[in-house]
Amino acid sequence: MKRLIVILIALFSLIQLGTLGKKIYALEDTLATGELHLFKAAPIDPYDPFRGRYVALSQENLNLEVGDGQVLRRGDRVWVKVVKGEDGYSKFAGLTDEEERASKVQARVRYSNNSTITIEPPFSRFYMNDKKAPEAERAYRTRARTEERDAYIAVRLKGGIGVIEDLYIDGKEIDEYLRDEKADND
Amino acid sequence: MNSGTFAKKLLGELPRLVSEGVLNEEYSLRLKKHYEAKALNGANLTVLIFAVLGALLVGGGVILLVAHNWEELGRHARAGLSLLPLLICQLLAIWVVLTGRREGAWGEGVGVGWHLATGAAIALISQTYHIGGTATEYLFGWALLTLPLTYLLGSTASFALWVFTWSAWAISSIDYQWERVWLFWPVALLFLPYILKVYRKNRYGGRAGLVSIGIAALVGAGCLSAHLFVKAPMLSWLAPLAASILYLMGLSYFSKAETLRQNTLLSLGALALAIVILVYSYGDIWRFVMRDNFNNYKNLQGMWHYYGYANFALFALGWALLLAVAVRKRGLFSLAFGLFPAVMLFSWVINTILGVYMPGMVIVNLYGLLVGVLMVIRAAKATSVGGMNRAMIFLSALIALRFFDSDLSILTKGLAFIIIGALFFAANFKMTRKAKVTT
Numbered sequence: 001m002k003r004l005i006v007i008l009i010a011l012f013s014l015i016q017l018g019t020l021g022k023k024i025y026a027l028e029d030t031l032a033t034g035e036l037h038l039f040k041a042a043p044i045d046p047y048d049p050f051r052g053r054y055v056a057l058s059q060e061n062l063n064l065e066v067g068d069g070q071v072l073r074r075g076d077r078v079w080v081k082v083v084k085g086e087d088g089y090s091k092f093a094g095l096t097d098e099e100e101r102a103s104k105v106q107a108r109v110r111y112s113n114n115s116t117i118t119i120e121p122p123f124s125r126f127y128m129n130d131k132k133a134p135e136a137e138r139a140y141r142t143r144a145r146t147e148e149r150d151a152y153i154a155v156r157l158k159g160g161i162g163v164i165e166d167l168y169i170d171g172k173e174i175d176e177y178l179r180d181e182k183a184d185n186d
Numbered sequence: 187m188n189s190g191t192f193a194k195k196l197l198g199e200l201p202r203l204v205s206e207g208v209l210n211e212e213y214s215l216r217l218k219k220h221y222e223a224k225a226l227n228g229a230n231l232t233v234l235i236f237a238v239l240g241a242l243l244v245g246g247g248v249i250l251l252v253a254h255n256w257e258e259l260g261r262h263a264r265a266g267l268s269l270l271p272l273l274i275c276q277l278l279a280i281w282v283v284l285t286g287r288r289e290g291a292w293g294e295g296v297g298v299g300w301h302l303a304t305g306a307a308i309a310l311i312s313q314t315y316h317i318g319g320t321a322t323e324y325l326f327g328w329a330l331l332t333l334p335l336t337y338l339l340g341s342t343a344s345f346a347l348w349v350f351t352w353s354a355w356a357i358s359s360i361d362y363q364w365e366r367v368w369l370f371w372p373v374a375l376l377f378l379p380y381i382l383k384v385y386r387k388n389r390y391g392g393r394a395g396l397v398s399i400g401i402a403a404l405v406g407a408g409c410l411s412a413h414l415f416v417k418a419p420m421l422s423w424l425a426p427l428a429a430s431i432l433y434l435m436g437l438s439y440f441s442k443a444e445t446l447r448q449n450t451l452l453s454l455g456a457l458a459l460a461i462v463i464l465v466y467s468y469g470d471i472w473r474f475v476m477r478d479n480f481n482n483y484k485n486l487q488g489m490w491h492y493y494g495y496a497n498f499a500l501f502a503l504g505w506a507l508l509l510a511v512a513v514r515k516r517g518l519f520s521l522a523f524g525l526f527p528a529v530m531l532f533s534w535v536i537n538t539i540l541g542v543y544m545p546g547m548v549i550v551n552l553y554g555l556l557v558g559v560l561m562v563i564r565a566a567k568a569t570s571v572g573g574m575n576r577a578m579i580f581l582s583a584l585i586a587l588r589f590f591d592s593d594l595s596i597l598t599k600g601l602a603f604i605i606i607g608a609l610f611f612a613a614n615f616k617m618t619r620k621a622k623v624t625t
Contacts, residue, residue, distance in 0.1 A: 002283055005283050005288070005338065006280055006283050006284060009276065009279050010280065013276035016272065016276070017276075019331065020272075020307055020308070020311060024268075024311060027315040027317075031315075054316075123318065124318035125318045127312075127313040127314075127316055163316065164315075164316040
């Protein structure tokens with residue numbers, strides 16, 4: 001009996017580690033070999049009780065048209081096509097399906113009416129140190145009051161998986177931006 | 187004083203009682219033999235509680251450390267670190283089994299640690315790779331990845347943590363996980379063999395108490411999740427059914443409990459029922475109940491609709507079966523509280539026929555009064571000061587609410603409260619005197 005339980009624990013441990021390890025591998029692979037996309041972003045700073053402080057992000061073009069006869073409800077998962085725009089930023093360019101080979105990402109339907117839906121932003125969180133996240137939001141807000149907003153995220157996409165590489169303000173990585181800003185204030 | 191503490195105190199007193207001639211050697215040995223096991227159980231429970239508390243604090247600390255976000259460590263190090271606490275707990279679990287510490291304090295502690303380490307690992311991976319998603323999705327993944335821990339380690343604390351994770355998921359699953367809500371009861375029922383095993387071993391012990399709290403959490407989550415999903419007043423039917431189910435389970439299957447703590451289901455069920463009766467004794471709630479009916483669920487989408495109906499059917503069937511068992515096992519007198527859903531239905535029928543909500547309110551008030559009086563009679567017969575006080579608190583609350591509700595003058599209300607207070611004193615005085623005479 002003891003031996004059986006040890007075997008079961010070992011098996012379940014492998015399942016647990018395998019599930020989480022597979023997830024980590026897919027994310028790392030996407031970061032290493034995925035296609036780079038830039039999305040305009042507007043950061044704010046909330047808190048998740050389990051995962052800590054993050055900068056909440058939203059993207060543009062979240063309203064998409066629904067095909068004839070297709071019925072989508074709040075909470076449904078949909079595949080969204082991603083295309084690069086002439087300005088260098090990527091956009092969500094309509095609904096697609098899992099078989100689509102072009103860049104795509106999965107999202108949830110936030111609102112739905114007969115012909116259009118609004119999706120939840122697929123890249124919604126950028127986790128930061130609990131000290132830096134509010135600083136990032138403050139820096140962005142202070143700047144947004146006086147100058148044009150210029151914040152974007154770099155995302156790697158591969159096989160429907162999207163991973164945020166970094167958050168940029170004024171063309172600088174957020175860490176670098178905060179360092180420079182602190183140096184200017186000192 | 188719990189039985190473990192009492193046993194230890196008594197065992198300490200025995201040598202003195204023998205030396206002073208109060209007890210002879212033979213009776214002292216008999217008492218020693220009888221109470222030694224209880225004292226040991228008490229000690230075990232204390233060790234168990236501290237092991238679980240220790241694991242909860244360490245695990246909670248790990249989650250807070252994770253939440254700090256250690257950016258300076260780099261992505262790869264953090265990804266590796268996310269799995270480290272989990273790996274340690276898995277190895278500890280194997281050690282616990284190999285050294286024969288399973289189902290003891292170590293098993294409980296490692297079970298809690300493993301559950302929390304799994305949550306921390308998922309959280310750290312989400313944090314490292316900036317994965318979005320709601321807390322509901324996070325709780326769902328956490329609960330699924332910790333499903334077998336209870337069985338692998340025989341850990342009751344791990345069962346309780348899993349139940350709270352699963353219940354929190356069900357209640358919060360209105361936030362984009364409604365398509366999976368039908369999993370709530372089938373997955374929860376996987377723990378039925380474990381629950382029965384704990385109850386068969388010792389249904390009045392500490393572990394059984396924790397399991398009962400878990401059952402109450404599941405029933406509560408089943409009740410609340412259905413309400414949230416259908417966004418309609420199904421809760422007005424499910425809440426009385428859920429409370430009665432807990433009460434009837436306690437009444438029928440824990441009849442030899444000596445204290446309220448030993449019958450957690452009955453205690454929680456009676457408390458929930460008392461609250462529900464007081465809520466339904468208000469007129470306004472009946473406006474709400476009568477305004478909506480089951481047709482309101484027809485336009486709901488997908489699983490919300492089916493889950494709402496299935497959940498209601500499950501609760502109603504469960505209540506009817508438990509009521510039948512209670513009638514057979516405990517007789518009609520003890521049924522008073524468990525009959526509330528039937529009283530609700532009767533009130534609803536009368537209200538519907540007459541087209542007003544007032545009769546329902548009157549019926550529930552009369553029912554509450556009757557139940558309160560029955561509780562007083564029962565407590566008086568059993569010479570239970572605690573039972574008498576509980577009955578008096580319920581009756582006073584019912585009467586006081588009606589006085590607040592009414593248009594009576596402040597003078598009348600004041601006099602009524604003085605009379606209730608005086609009755610409280612009189613009942614306690616009489617019970618204490620009766621208890622003294624009996625002893």
